[in-house]
Amino acid sequence: MQECADCPIRHRAVCARCEPDELDRLDSIKYYRSFEAGQTVIWSGDAMDFVASVVSGIATLTQTMEDGRTQMVGLLLPSDFVGRPGRSRAAYDVVATTDIVMCCFRRKPFEDMMVRTPHIAQRLLEMTLDELDAAREWMLVLGRKTAREKIASLLAIIGRRDAALYLSGKAGPLTFDLPLTREAMADYLGLTLETVSRQVSALKKDGVIVLEGKRRVIVPDMNRLLEEAGDDSDGGMLS
Amino acid sequence: MQECADCPIRHRAVCARCEPDELDRLDSIKYYRSFEAGQTVIWSGDAMDFVASVVSGIATLTQTMEDGRTQMVGLLLPSDFVGRPGRSRAAYDVVATTDIVMCCFRRKPFEDMMVRTPHIAQRLLEMTLDELDAAREWMLVLGRKTAREKIASLLAIIGRRDAALYLSGKAGPLTFDLPLTREAMADYLGLTLETVSRQVSALKKDGVIVLEGKRRVIVPDMNRLLEEAGDDSDGGMLS
DNA sequence: TTAAGTCCTTGACCCAGATCAAGCCGGGAA
DNA sequence: TTCCCGGCTTGATCTGGGTCAAGGACTTAA
Structure with missing residues (x-):
C-alpha cells in the first residue's frame, strides 16, 4: 500500500524513533485496514489479535454499561495507538467516526519485536504517559466542570490540536471542523446531547x-x- | 534504611523485573523519604527532581482549579510510581493521606538508568498501561454513574484491592478499612461530601x-x- | 471536665442538567 | 419536488445532587 518512508504519521506514531533497519522489519509485518465512518472496528470483549496505529481519520474508544449508558474514554487521532501488548481481548469498543485507515501489526510478532527493539517500547511508553495525562485532565472535566465549561474545554482541546497540526503562528482567530456529532460530544463529556x-x-x-x-x-x-x-489563562504548559 | 531484597514492594514496583545486578545499581541511587498523614509531598507546578515508588501508606494525586474545585486523579498505593521521566515539574498535587514512606531516585540518574535497563522501562510501561485502564474505568464512573453507583464502585474497587492483598479465598464477607475521609471520597467521585x-x-x-x-x-x-x-456481575476480568 | 477541633450526619431548599416532546434543517433517493 | 431521515435545536417540566445550615461523635489538649 504505502512505504513507511512517506507515511504521514512516520514521526509521531509508535515507530517514530525507529532506525531504518528497525523500520524495515516493522514494514515487513505491517498491513493496512480501512473502515468507513460509523463502522465498529472492534467490540469490547472480542479477541484482538493485532495492535494498530491510526494513519488517517478519527475513531473513538467507548465503554458501555448494560443499560446502554455510554462514556467515551479515548479519542483516537492520526498516530494514536490502539490495543495493548500482552492483552488478547479488547477492553473497549473502537468505532470509526470518520473513514479511517489503520496500520496494523499482528500482536505476537509486534510483541516479539518490542522486546528486541527498545526504540518501540520507549516511544510507546511516552505515548502512554501522554494519554494518561490527557485522561487525568479529562477526569477533572468530567468530575468538576459545569456543562458550559465542559463544552468550552472540548472546543479548546480540539482547537489546540488543530492549531498544532496546521499552524504555528499564535495570533488571529482559530477555525476548525468539529469531528464529532452532538451525541459523540455528549458521550465524551458525560452530558446529554440536548445539553x-x-x-x-x-x-x-x-x-x-x-x-x-x-x-x-x-x-x-x-x-x-x-x-x-475554567483553565489557567496560560494553559498550564508542562515540559 | 533497608535492603531491596526484603523490600515489601520488591516484586510489584518499577524494579519488579530487575536482575540482582540491576537492583544493585538502583540500590546505590535510591533514598527513602517519609511524610506524615496530611502533608503535601509535592505541589503541582513545582520543580520535581526525583521520581519515586510508594513503599507503604497511601497518597493521592489531585488537580485543583483556581476557584478551589478539586478532583482526585490518582490514588497511590504501595508499589505505585510517582513522577514522570523526562518531566521536570509536577503536574499534580501529591498529598499523603496516611503516613507514607517513599523510595526515591534522583530523576537524571534514573532516566539514564532507564535507557540502559530495558527491564525498568518494560515494567514502567506495564504499570502505566494499568493506570491508564484504571483511569478509563474511572471516567465511566465520573461521567455516567449515579451518586449511589459511584459510592458502590469506589467501595468495590477498594474492597477488591484489599482482597487481592490479604486473602485469596473468594467466599465469605469482605471486611476492610476505608483509607479515605468522606471529603477525599467526594473528590475522588466528583461529588460533595454531604452526598x-x-x-x-x-x-x-x-x-x-x-x-x-x-x-x-x-x-x-x-x-x-x-x-x-452497575458493573457486570462477573466484574469483566481481562487477561 | 471542659473546651476546641476534626470528621461526619441529617434536614430543608434550590437549581443545573436530565427527560420528554415537538419540530427544524439539509442532503440524498425516487 | 417531494419525501425521508439523521442530526440538531428548542421548549416545558422534573429531579438528583448541590448548597446552606445545624448539630452529633470522637479525640486531643488544657
Missing part, C-alpha cells in the same frame, strides 16, 4: 465562538475560550 | 454494607455490591 446543543448555542450567543453551519467553529479569542473552560 | 455521607448511609440502610464505626466496612455480599455499582 450539548444548548451550551453550544449559548457560547455562540455570547460571542465566545462563531458557527458556520453546524460543524465549522471559529474562535475569535482563544483566551476567552480558555477562561470559559 | 457521599448520604449515599453511604443509604447503602447501609439497604443492607448492602455494614459499618463498624465510620471507617470499617463489611460487605456481606460482593455480588450485591457490584450490582449496585
Whole structure:
C-alpha cells in the first residue's frame, strides 16, 4: 500500500524513533485496514489479535454499561495507538467516526519485536504517559466542570490540536471542523446531547465562538475560550 | 534504611523485573523519604527532581482549579510510581493521606538508568498501561454513574484491592478499612461530601454494607455490591 | 471536665442538567 | 419536488445532587 518512508504519521506514531533497519522489519509485518465512518472496528470483549496505529481519520474508544449508558474514554487521532501488548481481548469498543485507515501489526510478532527493539517500547511508553495525562485532565472535566465549561474545554482541546497540526503562528482567530456529532460530544463529556446543543448555542450567543453551519467553529479569542473552560489563562504548559 | 531484597514492594514496583545486578545499581541511587498523614509531598507546578515508588501508606494525586474545585486523579498505593521521566515539574498535587514512606531516585540518574535497563522501562510501561485502564474505568464512573453507583464502585474497587492483598479465598464477607475521609471520597467521585455521607448511609440502610464505626466496612455480599455499582456481575476480568 | 477541633450526619431548599416532546434543517433517493 | 431521515435545536417540566445550615461523635489538649 504505502512505504513507511512517506507515511504521514512516520514521526509521531509508535515507530517514530525507529532506525531504518528497525523500520524495515516493522514494514515487513505491517498491513493496512480501512473502515468507513460509523463502522465498529472492534467490540469490547472480542479477541484482538493485532495492535494498530491510526494513519488517517478519527475513531473513538467507548465503554458501555448494560443499560446502554455510554462514556467515551479515548479519542483516537492520526498516530494514536490502539490495543495493548500482552492483552488478547479488547477492553473497549473502537468505532470509526470518520473513514479511517489503520496500520496494523499482528500482536505476537509486534510483541516479539518490542522486546528486541527498545526504540518501540520507549516511544510507546511516552505515548502512554501522554494519554494518561490527557485522561487525568479529562477526569477533572468530567468530575468538576459545569456543562458550559465542559463544552468550552472540548472546543479548546480540539482547537489546540488543530492549531498544532496546521499552524504555528499564535495570533488571529482559530477555525476548525468539529469531528464529532452532538451525541459523540455528549458521550465524551458525560452530558446529554440536548445539553450539548444548548451550551453550544449559548457560547455562540455570547460571542465566545462563531458557527458556520453546524460543524465549522471559529474562535475569535482563544483566551476567552480558555477562561470559559475554567483553565489557567496560560494553559498550564508542562515540559 | 533497608535492603531491596526484603523490600515489601520488591516484586510489584518499577524494579519488579530487575536482575540482582540491576537492583544493585538502583540500590546505590535510591533514598527513602517519609511524610506524615496530611502533608503535601509535592505541589503541582513545582520543580520535581526525583521520581519515586510508594513503599507503604497511601497518597493521592489531585488537580485543583483556581476557584478551589478539586478532583482526585490518582490514588497511590504501595508499589505505585510517582513522577514522570523526562518531566521536570509536577503536574499534580501529591498529598499523603496516611503516613507514607517513599523510595526515591534522583530523576537524571534514573532516566539514564532507564535507557540502559530495558527491564525498568518494560515494567514502567506495564504499570502505566494499568493506570491508564484504571483511569478509563474511572471516567465511566465520573461521567455516567449515579451518586449511589459511584459510592458502590469506589467501595468495590477498594474492597477488591484489599482482597487481592490479604486473602485469596473468594467466599465469605469482605471486611476492610476505608483509607479515605468522606471529603477525599467526594473528590475522588466528583461529588460533595454531604452526598457521599448520604449515599453511604443509604447503602447501609439497604443492607448492602455494614459499618463498624465510620471507617470499617463489611460487605456481606460482593455480588450485591457490584450490582449496585452497575458493573457486570462477573466484574469483566481481562487477561 | 471542659473546651476546641476534626470528621461526619441529617434536614430543608434550590437549581443545573436530565427527560420528554415537538419540530427544524439539509442532503440524498425516487 | 417531494419525501425521508439523521442530526440538531428548542421548549416545558422534573429531579438528583448541590448548597446552606445545624448539630452529633470522637479525640486531643488544657
